[in-house]
Amino acid sequence: MNRSRLARFTVALGSFACAIAFAAASGGCAIGHLIGGMLQNEEYQKLVETPPEYAxxxxxxxxxxVDADLSVTYNHPKLVEMVTTGVTMRIGRDVPEAAVVHPQTILAWQWRTPQWNAMPYADLCESxxxxxxxxxxxxxxxxxxxGNRWLWEGVCAASVGVIEREGFDPDMFADSFNVTSNFPSVTGVERTAASEGQIETGLLAQFIQKTAWLFHDHLEPKYPDKYRPEAQAQR
Incomplete structure (x- = not known):
């Protein structure tokens, strides 16, 4: 156990001991409530094995x-590059025997082909x-x-489709999904509480992860609304 983990364990153990001592002083019922609450929190942190939506x-x-509306890319010119790179790297890492085209190759092709998003889907595969x-x-x-630049409320939403070159109809998506990510997970976060870079990094990390999860086995929170990633990171 390294020093940082040992320190966290020591702090957690001390906190637990203090809580037990306080509960004991308050009576047996308090101990029951304390242990029940701890078990419930442990349940909320459970991760479950989840198969891909498209395998x-x-x-x-x-x-x-990756495509995005011009109004979006005007305000966030690096968005397409970051999502292309992030999803490509995750699929290449986590999908068995996947051969991904380098993201810079895709971005260069998009630059050379300004009308690419008007092409039939089958032509995308061929090109x-x-x-x-x-x-x-x-x-x-x-x-x-x-209309409110004084609060942080990040949203990234996209439709995700798969084009199969040898599919029954390569000009139609073989499968499609909707992916939406929100960051931060709590509302009312004031602008002074975080930087724009922190919000964008958190939002894109979550969106890229959820998009890549569509295509490989992974662990997902059993209770997404109750899950606390920061608690998991401290383990």
Whole structure:
């Protein structure tokens, strides 16, 4: 056990001992409530094995292609690059035998092909010479509530479709999903409480993770609304 983990364990053990001592002084019922609450919190932190929603990327050559509304890219010019890179890297790492096209190759192709998003889906596969295209169309991206720049309320929402080169109809998505991420998870976070970079980093990390999860086995919180990632990180 390294020093930082030992320190956290010591603090946690001390806190637990103090809580037990206080509960004992308050009576047996308090001890029962304390232990029950601890067990409930432990339940909220459980992760469950979850299969992919779409499992046919394994062994395929894959391109991750991201599109976004011009109003979004004007205000967030690095968004497409960050999502393309993040999702590509995760699929390449976590999908068995997946051969992903390098994100810079995709971005350069988009730059050279200004009308690419008007192409039939089948032509995307042909032009990129891939078996699958993971097409991410970001239709909402913001860091603040509409009309209120004094609060942080990040939202990233996209439709995600899979194009199969050899599919029954390669001009239609073989499967499609909707992915929405919100960060921070609590409301009313004032602008002075965090920087724009922190909010954007947290929002994109969550969105990229949820998008990549569609395509590989992973662990998800059993109770997403109760799960506290910061508590998990301290273990």
């Amino acid at each position: 046919d990327l394994s062994g395929k050559r894959i391109a991750v292609v 990129l010479n891939v078996d699958r295209v993971v097409f991410i169309d970001i239709y909402e991206y913001r860091l603040n509530p509409p």
